[in-house]
Amino acid sequence: MRILLFTGKGGVGKSTVAAGTAALSAASGRRTLVLSTDAAHSLADAYGVGEVGGELDRSHGEPVRIAPGLSVAQVDAQRRFEQSWSQIQGYLLSVLDAVGVDPIAAEELTVIPGAEEVFALLELRRQAASGAWDAIVVDCAPTGETLRLLALPEALGWYMQRVLPMERRLVRALKPVLTRAAGVPMPTDSVFDAVLGLHQELTEVRDLLSGPDASVRLVLTPEQVVLAEARRSWTTLSLYGYRVDGVVANRVFPEAGPDAWRAGWVAAQQRILGEVAESFDPLPVWRSIYRDAEPVGVESLRSLAAQVYGDLDPLAPPSSTSPFSLTRRDRAALLRLALPGVERWFAKDEVALARHGDDVVITAGSYRRLLTLPEGLSRWQVSGARVEAGELQVRFTAPESSAGGGEDR
Structure with missing residues (x-):
């Protein structure tokens, strides 16, 4: 399709x-x-x-x-709101009610x-x-x-992946104390499950x-x-x-x-x-x-x-490949991401690359993408990066203690 x-x-x-x-x-x-x-x-x-x-x-x-x-x-x-958001909204409404927010205003505040x-x-x-x-x-x-x-x-x-599991564990451990101390209801598992369900659909x-x-x-x-x-x-x-x-x-x-x-x-x-x-x-x-x-x-x-x-099929399958690819061979890996025109249409200070733990953070103008590295690359080091002909290339090298690997498929 x-x-x-x-x-x-x-x-x-x-x-x-x-x-x-x-x-x-x-x-x-x-x-x-x-x-x-x-x-x-x-x-x-x-x-x-x-x-x-x-x-x-x-x-x-x-x-x-x-x-x-x-x-x-x-x-x-x-x-669609009732199917995907009502459980989450119900919890948010209970919190706003506990702190005295007007019900009509609360209804507006809990709409995405x-x-x-x-x-x-x-x-x-x-x-x-x-x-x-x-x-x-x-x-x-x-x-x-x-x-x-x-x-x-x-x-x-x-x-x-990073924040919700920690919050869920924290709420379970501190729920009785926080509820009594703050007078604000804590989210139940059904609320977390609704958030996870929405995330799965969007994925x-x-x-x-x-x-x-x-x-x-x-x-x-x-x-x-x-x-x-x-x-x-x-x-x-x-x-x-x-x-x-x-x-x-x-x-x-x-x-x-x-x-x-x-x-x-x-x-x-x-x-x-x-x-x-x-x-x-x-x-x-x-x-x-x-x-x-x-x-x-x-x-x-x-x-x-x-x-x-004209004579062309307007819905012919796209001939271009995916803008993103990651290949690995032995102790080296190369991440490639097409960024057409980035050298011409963005100022140098608008384009940035950073590494934070398991994530590679790529910024172009006011937009930022966090790429979570596969588990096999999470301990590898960035050995070089460049933008060439509208493509970002990031090279990774395995740490000395890692065993050699084969080529990704």
Whole structure:
């Protein structure tokens, strides 16, 4: 099953491109689901099926068919919240009640910021596991929110592995004393189990989205500020181990006529499109021509996508390999992580590498990834690191007391 995520700076038309790609996929005979993780759901409007909006609301998150082979799903955040967060929220409400917080304010304080996007990812996992689809197209939130969302499973995993077991043991040992002394209820095993369950679901989402059949496609408009954000997004998505398989340049003006104002815009766009091709090489860059009317409706969006991709299959499996690899041979190991454009688009002080115990901490701009080393490498020493041709390479050497090993498989 193919999974394709679309993201880009707000307002560049990513929902239109995602909806068109899904329509083209369905027209080719694939059972296609288009799912939005953007809190501002607009797919029903894009497809011109406004009456489906009410049906989506009543479907409790189940897909609604809008055309042959094409279905839309709108996440029922309340339902997913009750399934994945209610146990944790119940405990938090009891704590806030014990310290005198107003019940209405407590209800607001115990809702996860960005909960709807998180639960949309959990819904993606459920739909992928159903076996009902050949392709799932995801209309993601704007870039910043998407990057934070895709970083969440791994960040939560670090907490689950390192902090939660210690907290659980501590609570068990001190629960009677703390409850009497502070008057605040301590979390039960069911609360910890709920957190672990949520983490397991998010881990499965990460495995799904970083797998060989999933990729991210960036949508941009030919503007300098938008291009700058898209460049850094490619680097950051690679930092977290997600494949980027191409770029769609949207709202490109057709060749200019005698109008000088329009000719100026066309010339400016062409200059930036040249930078786009150079910046994202070797990724394909598709162009979507600015039409004389807004594309609304399944057929109009399918036609737009057909013009964008031409004879190419828009959902062909990604040809790029995983951005992350770790190989080991004898007493040396090499960690490789693709960071395209990191030398050009990030200042030197924005990129850092550190070792903390079993973790390698990689920073690019405001984003940071903690890579927990396999147990076999946890005592190995970092013997060198460099960034070369858009790739971070970290070399490890076995300590003198370690026995030699074979090659990792």
